[in-house]
Amino acid sequence: MIAIGIDIGGMSIKGAAVDSNGRVYDKFSMPFVKGEPGERTIQQLAELVKDYIVSQHLEGKIAGIGIGSPGTLDVEKGIVNYANNLGWNDLHVAEIMQQTLSYPIRLTNDANAAALGEAKFGAGKSYETVIMLTLGTGVGGGIIINGKLYEGNQGKGGELGHVVVQVDGEQCSCGRKGCLEAYASATALIRETKKAMYGNKRSLMWQISPEIELVGGKVVFEAAAKGDKAAQDVLNNYIKYLGEGILNYCNIFRPNVVVLSGGIANAGAALFDPLNKYIEERFYGYRATPEVKVVPAELGYDSGKIGAAALFFK
Numbered sequence: 001m002i003a004i005g006i007d008i009g010g011m012s013i014k015g016a017a018v019d020s021n022g023r024v025y026d027k028f029s030m031p032f033v034k035g036e037p038g039e040r041t042i043q044q045l046a047e048l049v050k051d052y053i054v055s056q057h058l059e060g061k062i063a064g065i066g067i068g069s070p071g072t073l074d075v076e077k078g079i080v081n082y083a084n085n086l087g088w089n090d091l092h093v094a095e096i097m098q099q100t101l102s103y104p105i106r107l108t109n110d111a112n113a114a115a116l117g118e119a120k121f122g123a124g125k126s127y128e129t130v131i132m133l134t135l136g137t138g139v140g141g142g143i144i145i146n147g148k149l150y151e152g153n154q155g156k157g158g159e160l161g162h163v164v165v166q167v168d169g170e171q172c173s174c175g176r177k178g179c180l181e182a183y184a185s186a187t188a189l190i191r192e193t194k195k196a197m198y199g200n201k202r203s204l205m206w207q208i209s210p211e212i213e214l215v216g217g218k219v220v221f222e223a224a225a226k227g228d229k230a231a232q233d234v235l236n237n238y239i240k241y242l243g244e245g246i247l248n249y250c251n252i253f254r255p256n257v258v259v260l261s262g263g264i265a266n267a268g269a270a271l272f273d274p275l276n277k278y279i280e281e282r283f284y285g286y287r288a289t290p291e292v293k294v295v296p297a298e299l300g301y302d303s304g305k306i307g308a309a310a311l312f313f314k
C-alpha cells in the first residue's frame, strides 16, 4: 500500500509517497509564500502532487493523500479553521485538493502526523500505545492508542502542551497560565537560561554564550555537563516540569513509551537519564505497573510526512 504524506510548514510544504513499510520515495517540496491566498497555495500543491504521482509512475496505486497542518483543524471536513503562522482562516483544504485530485484526502494536525509516524515506523514502532511530545517553540503532541491516532472530537484533542503543571504559573501562549508548554518548550528553557545568566554573572554559561540574545537550548546542557551550578539548577527544574507533564500522561494512558522530538530531544543521556529516573520514582502504583520509557524520536524531519501517509495504513 502506498499513500502520499504532506507536511505543511510556515517556510515550505514538503511531501513524499510512503509505503506501508514506512519506505519513503523521492521527496517533493514547494516554498510557502507568506501573504499568498491559502486557496492558491493549495491549488499549486494539488498540481505539484498530481505531477509527482505521474513522475513516480504511481497512478492508480495511491490509497490516499494525508496532510499534516499546523493550526486549529476540522479533520472530519478537511478544513483548516485557523492557522496563525500560515495566515489561513477557514480554508477548505480537502475540497480544494479534490478539484485536481480524485484520491481520498485526510487532514490532521501536524503534531499528530509526526506522532503517528514515530509510533508506526520510528521510536514507537514496537509498541501499541505511544505518546509523543515535540519540544519546540511550543509543545505539541500526539496520542496513539492501540496503534490508532486518537484525535478527539473534530480532531481538536491531543493538545498535550496545554495541561497545567503549575497553577497560576508562567503565562502560556494559549492564554492560560502554567501550561506544560510554558515550562518545557525550547522557548521556556531559553527564557530560564537567560534568567539564570542574569542572576549569575560568573556562570560558565556566559563563557559559552557571551551574547545573551543568541542563547539557544544547548547552552544549559553544555554548562551543566561542566559542573556549572546555575545551569544544573535550570536543567533540573526543566526536567522536573517536563517529568510532571509526562507523569500525567503516564497515569492517564499508561503508554508503552513516550517519544520526545524537537531540538532538545537531541540532548541525549543528559536529558533522558535524569528524566527517566524522575518518572520511574514517581508514577502511580510504581513497581506494580508496567514501566514507561521516555526515548528520543528517530525519524527526524520525515516523521510528519510518514505519519500523514500512515493515516491510510491499517
Ligand SMILES: [Zn+2]
Binding pocket: 161, 162, 163, 172, 173, 174, 175, 176, 179, 181
Ligand atoms: Zn497553554
